[in-house]
Amino acid sequence: MKKISRLGHEARLGWTLVAPALSVIALIAIFPLGWTFWESLHLHELRMPWLGKPFIGLANYIEIAKDPRFWAALGHTAFFTVVSISLELVIGLYLALVMNRVFRGRGFVRAAVLVPWAIPTVVAALLWRFIFESQGGIANALLVRAGILKEPMVWFIEASTAWVPVILSDVWKTTPFVALLLLAGLQNIDLSLYEAAAVDGANAWWQLRHITLPLLKPAILVTLIFRTLDGFRVFDLIYVLTGGGPGTSTEPVALYTFNALLQNLRFGYGSALSVVIFAITFGLAMFYVRGLGVKLGGEE
C-alpha cells in the first residue's frame, strides 16, 4: 500500500513537472488541429457571408471524396513523392559513400555538396524555371546541342514534360540533405566488419549488400520519413515552377488546399482538406514507426 501511494505521489509530481510542456504542445499543436477540425464541419465561405456559417457535419468530406481534382492532386503528390525520393536515395547514397572515403579536401566537398540545400526553395524554383522556361532557355540549348532534342520544346505545356523540371529541381535541392543523413549513418558502421569481410574474400558489392545496407537501414528509414512527409506537403516548388499546370496536371494536394483556403477563401472546405492531408501524413508516419520499426528516440 505504502509503495503504491509513493508511486502515486511520484506520478503526480511527474505530471506536474511536464504540465508546462504539455500545455505548450496543447496550445500550439492540439488546439489549432481541433479548431481546424471543428471548422471543417461547417459551411464557411469568407467571401459569401450571406450563406452564414451553418454546421453541415461531414458534407465537406463527402465533397472531397467526390472531387476528381482532389483525387488527381493526391495522385500527383504520390507520384512526385515516390519518384523524387527514389532518385534522391540512390544518388544520395552514392554521394554519401564517396564522402565517407578518406581523401584530401573532404571537408570542402562536404560543405560544397550542401550548397543547393542552403538555397531557399522559392529561389531555387525560380532558377529552374528560368532554365526550362523559354524555347531559348539553357535546358533547350544544351539538349539541342547534345543532339537529344531536334528542336527546342516548351516544357511546361505537357504534363509529362512539366514534371521533368519539377522532379529535377527537387532532386537537385534535396539530395545533399539525404546524403548527409546517410553519411551520418555510414560513420556509425564499424570498419572492422569490412576488414573481416575483405579477409574472407568478399568483394565491394557483397560488402555493400550485406554490411552497409543492413546497418544503414535505420538511417535510410529516418531519411524516408523526413522525405516522404516533405514530399507529401510539397508546395512552394510546384507553385513557382508550374503553378500546378498545364491545366491541373502537376497540382499537388497542398497547392489545391492553398487554393481552396487562401485563394477562394473556402474556410470550411479548405479546413477539411487540411485535416485529410494531416490524416494521411500522420498515417504515413505511423506506418514508418510501427510498421517498419523506425526508432526515432535514442533507445535501442
Next chain:
Amino acid sequence: MQLNPGIRVELQRTPDDANQRHQLYVQWLNARVGNPSILQLDVVWTPEFAAAGWVLPLDPYHPARSEFFPATIIANTWAGKLYALPWFADVGLLYRRTDLVPNEPKTLEEMVSQAQAAMARRGGPRYGIVSQGARYEGLITGFVEYLGAFGGRIIDDKGEVVVNRPEAVRALEFMRDELYRTHVAPLDVLTWHEEEARFAFQNGNAVFMRNWPYPVAAMSDTSQSKVAGKFTVSPMPASATAPNGHSTAALGGAQLAINAYTDQPAAAYKLIAYLTAPEQMLERAQVVSQYPTRPALYSDPRMRGTIGIPLENARRAIESATPRPVTPIYTELSEILQIELHRALVRQVEPQEALNSAAARINALIERTGMRKLMSGGAQESAP
C-alpha cells in the same frame, strides 16, 4: 482638400498584387474594420463585395452614371444598385507593328493573315501574335475578347451559363488554331503573362500583341525599345464568320467604393466624387497615363499626348469593352474557366469538351453558393 476643407484624408498602403490586396480586404471586412473608408476595388470584385454587404450603394448620393463609359457602370452594378465609381480604366488592346502592317485588321481572320504575311517576309518577326496564355486571370481576359468577337458569352442576361454554346466553342477553337494550325502564336504564350508578351513585342519579335495600355510608355522609349514609333493600338477585331460577333475588349481598371463599416460614408463619397471628377482624371492621365473613365475627356484638347496613343483608338477600345461576368462568385468561376481553357489550349481535351466541363462546374458552383436566386435577380436589373 481645397474644395472640402473640413475633410482630412489619410492614405493607407495596400499590397500591389491584386490577390494579396483582395485577401487583406476580405480579412478586414470579415472583422468589420471601418478603415480605410474608401476601398480601391478591382473591376471584378465589386459584385462580390456588394453581395457580401461590405460596400455601400452609391445611389443615395446620385452619382452621374451617364457621364461614364457604360461598361464601367455595368461592371459596378449589382442587383440594380451602383456600388462603386470607376477611377481609371484598363482595357485590352491590340498592338500592331505599323511598319509591317500599315492597315488596322478589320477582322480576326484578316489579323491572322496579316501576321502570317509579315512573318513570311525576309527578316520578319518570329512571332505573329503574342498574348497572355498562362493559366491565370489574363487568359480569361483574352478569352472574353475572342468570345465577344464570335458573339458568345459566358453567362447570358437570364443568368444561364452559355459558355459551351457553339459561338464559344468556335472562339476557343480559333485561339487553339492560332497555336497549332495557323501557327501565328508561339506555344510559349501558354506560359506567358503580360511582361513576357511585352518583351517579345518590344524586342521586335512579334507582329501583333494583345496587352493592356501600360506597355506604351516603355515601348515608346528608344533607349530600351526596338519598336518605338513603329507601333499603334486598336480594338481587337471581330470575326468575319460570326454574324453576332463584335469587336470586344476586356475591361479592367480600378473602382472606388465606400467601406460599409465606415462611420463617415458621406465624407467618403465626397472624396470619391472628387477623385472621379474630370479635372482629377485629366491630371491622372497627364501624370501617370491612366485612362479616364469619362468619354467626354477623350475629345478634350488637354488630353492630347497624355497616353501615348491616338485618343480616338483608346476611346473606341473602351467603348467596345465588355465586363467579365458581373457576379459575386467571379473569382471561383474564373478559376474553373482558367483550368478548362488551358486544358483545351495545351490539347489535353477538345474545346467542346473543355467548355462542357466548365459549364457543368460553373452550374454546380452556382447551385452550391445559392447564386441562382441572387443572380437572376441581379442580372435582370443590371443588364445593359
